[in-house]
Amino acid sequence: MQSVATRHISVLYQETLDALAIRPGGRYIDGTCGGGGHAEGILRANAPDGRLLALDADPTALERARQRLASFGERALLVHSSFGEIERVAHEHGFDDADGIVLDLGLSSDQLADEARGFSFDSAGLDMRFDPTRGPSASDLVNRLDEHELADLIYHYGEERNSRRIARAIVAARPVESAQHLADIVARAVGGRRGRLHPATLTFQALRIGVNEELEVLETALPQCIALLKSGGRLAIITFHSLEDRIVKNFYRTESRDCVCPPEQPICTCGHRATLNSITRKPVEPAQAEVTGNPRARSAKLRVAQRL
Numbered sequence: 001m002q003s004v005a006t007r008h009i010s011v012l013y014q015e016t017l018d019a020l021a022i023r024p025g026g027r028y029i030d031g032t033c034g035g036g037g038h039a040e041g042i043l044r045a046n047a048p049d050g051r052l053l054a055l056d057a058d059p060t061a062l063e064r065a066r067q068r069l070a071s072f073g074e075r076a077l078l079v080h081s082s083f084g085e086i087e088r089v090a091h092e093h094g095f096d097d098a099d100g101i102v103l104d105l106g107l108s109s110d111q112l113a114d115e116a117r118g119f120s121f122d123s124a125g126l127d128m129r130f131d132p133t134r135g136p137s138a139s140d141l142v143n144r145l146d147e148h149e150l151a152d153l154i155y156h157y158g159e160e161r162n163s164r165r166i167a168r169a170i171v172a173a174r175p176v177e178s179a180q181h182l183a184d185i186v187a188r189a190v191g192g193r194r195g196r197l198h199p200a201t202l203t204f205q206a207l208r209i210g211v212n213e214e215l216e217v218l219e220t221a222l223p224q225c226i227a228l229l230k231s232g233g234r235l236a237i238i239t240f241h242s243l244e245d246r247i248v249k250n251f252y253r254t255e256s257r258d259c260v261c262p263p264e265q266p267i268c269t270c271g272h273r274a275t276l277n278s279i280t281r282k283p284v285e286p287a288q289a290e291v292t293g294n295p296r297a298r299s300a301k302l303r304v305a306q307r308l
């Protein structure tokens with residue numbers, strides 16, 4: 001593969017590195033390597049002999065990051081995998097008892113800019129898989145789901161109140177051939193822009209979440225992260241929409257408690273023991289200067305917890 005520099009700008013870069021409290025010689029896991037920005041920051045900070053295991057579901061992203069991180073030699077280990085399998089991959093490569101784990105969710109600017117992937121409204125493709133080697137694509141979903149299933153997906157994963165109208169318009173216009181075609185269908189179904197947002201924003205978000213099973217994978221990964229962290233190890237997660245932020249917030253809250261029985265129950269029967277101390281009571285959000293320089297950062301929220 002030719003060397004193509006990433007165009008992705010890491011979001012909440014310094015805040016994330018600070019949150020991980022990186023120590024020289026420590027072992028860290030980046031579950032979403034992407035452009036390799038956070039990964040490179042970690043490898044600089046855990047020098048001279050610290051190691052990093054970096055995963056990405058997207059083989060193209062991983063290849064690009066491999067080139068960026070080549071100078072770190074064996075200190076950087078890159079593996080093509082979903083972070084939904086983070087525990088198995090970490091065990092296989094001796095990364096149990098990690099000092100820190102970072103998940104920077106969603107997609108990178110490289111993926112957004114790749115026409116064939118279909119993540120942006122003007123794309124010729126309609127795929128939206130982070131891992132193009134697995135599972136149904138966005139094209140499969142929009143062209144094969146029945147109207148009811150499509151409406152439910154757009155409603156649940158996009159929180160789009162016009163989901164039924166949009167699903168009806170999509171079904172009537174099939175076959176949907178590109179992201180651009182889809183964006184036009186949705187725009188015609190719901191009318192013009194809502195403020196700064198393209199009218200198809202929530203539909204595209206819903207399809208991407210559905211195609212990649214993003215919420216399910218996140219829910220599967222969180223307990224695995226706890227199992228992998230050593231006592232005192234940090235978990236830093238950057239989310240970009242309320243559905244995934246809610247999952248992280250609720251998980252940190254539950255895992256910070258010794259008992260998760262319903263409040264009306266007089267005696268604890270759950271036997272649950274706290275595993276985390278949530279460090280960020282409120283999520284860390286980007287400063288205005290960051291959002292101005294990188295509008296993609298505007299909805300980012302960083303939540304950090306420490307393994308007890």
Ligand SMILES: C[S@@+](CC[C@H](N)C(=O)[O-])C[C@H]1O[C@@H](n2cnc3c(N)ncnc32)[C@H](O)[C@@H]1O
Nearest residue numbers: 010032034035036037038056057058082083104
């Ligand atoms: C926002 S980018 C990460 C950017 C990176 N932190 C940086 O500084 O360059 C998100 C990356 O996560 C990857 N990704 C999304 N879901 C994934 C999953 N379930 N498993 C592994 N990687 C995933 C995407 O392919 C994408 O490359």
